[in-house]
Each structure stands twice: as structure tokens, then as C-alpha cells.
Amino acid sequence: MKSEPADVSIDDLATFPNQSVAWYGVRNYQARNFMRDQMKIGDGVLFYHSNCKVPGIAGVARVASLAYPDATQFDRNNKYFDAKATPEEPRWFNVDVQLVKKIALISLAELRKHPALSRMRTLQPGNRLSITPLDPAEWEYITTKLVQG
């Protein structure tokens, strides 16, 4: 799951109550569907810093709730406000994401060096999806071989 550290960084997450955050602001249907239809409490998450100086995986987290309506879609003053969404028929959903551990950053450049990860969605050219499923083998490889300590 990608987050811009200028918005919510791994260090920000560590300071939040329960070290948990509602993953608000997703306005892409595919990414929404992943949260709404596939995520279960306890699922592993790689917390990825994007659109920053050194993009890469900054921490391990977990899904801490099932998907529920994203509150920002109803807030007229929020940049994620969506006039077409109503509480009766919400368009956008989020899950809660809870920190498991901050890790030494695994940069995008580093990730690209590993043939085992060559098919990872996030690494495909032109991929812009902020939320992508991870192959179990990829999860295993990253969390056992690339995460230090």
C-alpha cells in the first residue's frame, strides 16, 4: 500500500493511536475493490513510501479492520469530497492499517535488483495503482530475505 510520506509516513503511523490509520483517500475503483473485496483482518501489508526522495518499502503493517465507508467522501471541506457519494450509497471505502514494524527502507532500486520480485505489480512499468495484491511468494521473499533484523 502506497502512501506519500509528506501525507502519512511510517513515522507518523507510529505516533497514531493504536499505531493505526484509516487508509482514506483512495479514489480508484480497482484499489477500492482490493480493500473492499479482498482484505481481511490480519492480512500482511507492505507500507510503501511513494512520490518522495527515496521511494520504497518503509515498514510492515497489517490490515486492522474490514473495509468501511471512507469518511472523507462526505466532508465538503475535504479534498477527497465526492458529491456523488451518500451515506446510503457510499462510493469509497477504506480499511484500517496498523503498524507492525518500521524497517530499514528497502528502496525501489533495491527491489528491482531481485529477479524473484520481477513480476511484482508495483514494479511493473507504468503501474500507478496505490494498492496492489502481493503474491505470497513475494511477501515471503521480502519479509524473510530483505527485511533486516
Place this chain on the structure above:
DNA sequence: GCCAACGTTGGC
């Protein structure tokens, strides 16, 4: 700041 890739919008 550039720009390629992609998603969304809206006229027809």
C-alpha cells in the same frame, strides 16, 4: 519540473 502512462469525463 518533466513527462509517460493511465484513469475518468463528457460530448456526440
Place this chain on the structure above:
DNA sequence: GCCAACGTTGGC
């Protein structure tokens, strides 16, 4: 339902 125009993403 096509598709051009436009907006966004995000690495570099």
C-alpha cells in the same frame, strides 16, 4: 459506446 481532452500518478 467511442474517443479526445483532461487530470493524476509517481519515478526520475
